[in-house]
Amino acid sequence: MTNYEEARRIILEKVAPAGVERVLLLEAVGRVLAEDFAAPKDMPRWDNSAMDGFAVRSADCSPGVILKVTDYIPAGVSSDDMVAPGCAARIMTGAPIPPGADAVVPIEETEAGAETVKLLHQVRKNDHIRFKGEDVACGEPVVAKGTVIGPPQVSLLASFSAMLVPVYRKVRVAILSTGDELVEVGTEPKDSQIVNSNTLAVAAAVKQCGADPVILGIARDNKESHLALLSEGLKADVLVTSAGVSAGDRDLVREVLAELGVVEQFWKPGIKPGGPTAFALKGKVPVFSLPGNPVSTMITFEEFARPAILRMMGHEKPFRRTVRGYLKEGAKKKAGKLNFLRVHVTIEDGRHIASTSGDQNTGILKTMLRCNALALLPADRTEFKAGEEVDLHILDQTLEMEA
Ligand code: AMP
Numbered sequence: 588m589t590n591y592e593e594a595r596r597i598i599l600e601k602v603a604p605a606g607v608e609r610v611l612l613l614e615a616v617g618r619v620l621a622e623d624f625a626a627p628k629d630m631p632r633w634d635n636s637a638m639d640g641f642a643v644r645s646a647d648c649s650p651g652v653i654l655k656v657t658d659y660i661p662a663g664v665s666s667d668d669m670v671a672p673g674c675a676a677r678i679m680t681g682a683p684i685p686p687g688a689d690a691v692v693p694i695e696e697t698e699a700g701a702e703t704v705k706l707l708h709q710v711r712k713n714d715h716i717r718f719k720g721e722d723v724a725c726g727e728p729v730v731a732k733g734t735v736i737g738p739p740q741v742s743l744l745a746s747f748s749a750m751l752v753p754v755y756r757k758v759r760v761a762i763l764s765t766g767d768e769l770v771e772v773g774t775e776p777k778d779s780q781i782v783n784s785n786t787l788a789v790a791a792a793v794k795q796c797g798a799d800p801v802i803l804g805i806a807r808d809n810k811e812s813h814l815a816l817l818s819e820g821l822k823a824d825v826l827v828t829s830a831g832v833s834a835g836d837r838d839l840v841r842e843v844l845a846e847l848g849v850v851e852q853f854w855k856p857g858i859k860p861g862g863p864t865a866f867a868l869k870g871k872v873p874v875f876s877l878p879g880n881p882v883s884t885m886i887t888f889e890e891f892a893r894p895a896i897l898r899m900m901g902h903e904k905p906f907r908r909t910v911r912g913y914l915k916e917g918a919k920k921k922a923g924k925l926n927f928l929r930v931h932v933t934i935e936d937g938r939h940i941a942s943t944s945g946d947q948n949t950g951i952l953k954t955m956l957r958c959n960a961l962a963l964l965p966a967d968r969t970e971f972k973a974g975e976e977v978d979l980h981i982l983d984q985t986l987e988m989e990a
């Protein structure tokens with residue numbers, strides 16, 4: 588039997604970035620840069636003033652000196668006129684330093700006359716000048732392939748006027764729920780019917796990966812319906828199904844996938860919740876067959892499908908941050924499977940303390956609401972004492988910042 592660690596390794600071995608596209612800079616936010624970006628020019632492109640003030644020859648300057656103002660250089664203008672000895676050019680922030688000048692005196696450190704300026708303080712060569720290439724030199728590798736694009740990367744790329752940037756493309760994730768008992772959201776369920784919440788839960792998780800959900804609807808518990816919708820799903824980049832993956836006689840997902848030429852890589856990866864999860868491949872298309880219980884669906888998506896989708900979109904670190912933390916309460920389990928405990932982690936004295944986020948029965952959906960991490964209870968163990976150290980998969984980014 589494939590265990591949890593092997594299962595995750597198999598998945599990442601079998602998926603690769605789906606492709607590269609050039610998108611408008613703003614569309615690239617949250618996406619992964621697919622090529623190194625080297626500066627095409629120096630930045631700044633010329634020596635320029637860091638302050639509103641006066642461009643001067645530092646050798647002329649001492650406190651109390653009065654210089655003649657012979658030029659005015661606002662931002663967006665450049666002047667070729669030499670600043671002559673005893674003279675100064677009024678200059679605005681960002682404007683190119685005129686020839687002859689080697690320092691800028693901020694306006695606050697002067698007293699202006701009609702056509703003169705009096706200096707109040709000492710001036711040193713290079714004061715308040717931003718030099719050509721001091722931020723980024725031409726050719727410097729500034730944003731590496733694999734970087735997730737955020738505001739600083741957008742700012743830098745935009746400053747070089749890069750309009751389109753190469754990023755790994757988004758993947759389309761087809762989502763199929765299965766079961767005769769299901770009715771769609773918005774329909775009042777009768778008798779023993781159940782509302783199909785999994786489709787939207789998986790779609791929400793797909794969106795959080797930055798990928799595009801493609802909703803296929805509900806396959807009924809017969810082969811025709813499964814064949815039609817599963818083959819539709821295989822046209823996407825990734826297929827995620829829910830329910831119908833156990834060993835019951837109405838559980839048709841694995842059987843029909845096999846008929847469609849999908850090759851199973853593992854089934855039952857030794858975990859709880861999520862025991863009957865299956866992973867298969869049709870060519871490059873990974874197929875995640877997740878159990879139908881909504882808690883199991885979410886946890887198995889999180890642990891198996893999410894890393895694959897992120898890797899397919901170029902993320903170099905597709906796994907959640909794992910930290911060692913401490914159980915607030917003791918726990919018991921059966922030997923044989925790795926258990927995911929839904930926990931609420933707080934940071935106390937720099938330590939991650941994990942307390943249960945509610946009833947751990949897989950039927951209790953509510954326990955997911957306060958859950959900001961999954962605690963991993965190893966397969967071979969049965970009893971855990973309060974205070975024991977365990978691995979935590981941190982689901983909540985705000986917690987990463989507290990740490
Ligand atoms: P199964 O994996 O088919 O045995 O389903 C396990 C449990 O999950 C059953 O109680 C189902 O009714 C429930 N379930 C299956 N599919 C969904 C779904 N799409 N949305 C919500 N619950 C579901």
Ligand code: MG
Pocket residue numbers: 765766767830831837879
């Ligand atoms: Mg079923």
